[in-house]
Each structure stands twice: as C-alpha cells, then as structure tokens.
Amino acid sequence: KLRNEILHRLNSFLGTGRVVEVYFTEFVVQ
Numbered sequence: 895k896l897r898n899e900i901l902h903r904l905n906s907f908l909g910t911g912r913v914v915e916v917y918f919t920e921f922v923v924q
Contacts, residue, residue, distance in 0.1 A: 901917055 897920070904916055
C-alpha cells in the first residue's frame with residue numbers, strides 16, 4: 895500500500911519510463 899503510493903509519486907515526478915525501471919529494481923531486491 896505504502897509502496898504503491900511511493901511509486902505513484904515517482905511516476906508523477908520522474909515519468910513512466912523511469913518508474914518502470916525503479917519498480918523492476920525494487921522487485922528484484924525484494
């Protein structure tokens with residue numbers, strides 16, 4: 895839930911392309 899909100903903020907701040915990269919990285923880490 896909290897991570898989803900963070901991803902939403904990152905999506906608005908960085909843009910879709912970047913967020914996919916960040917999300918993939920976080921997914922691999924966990």
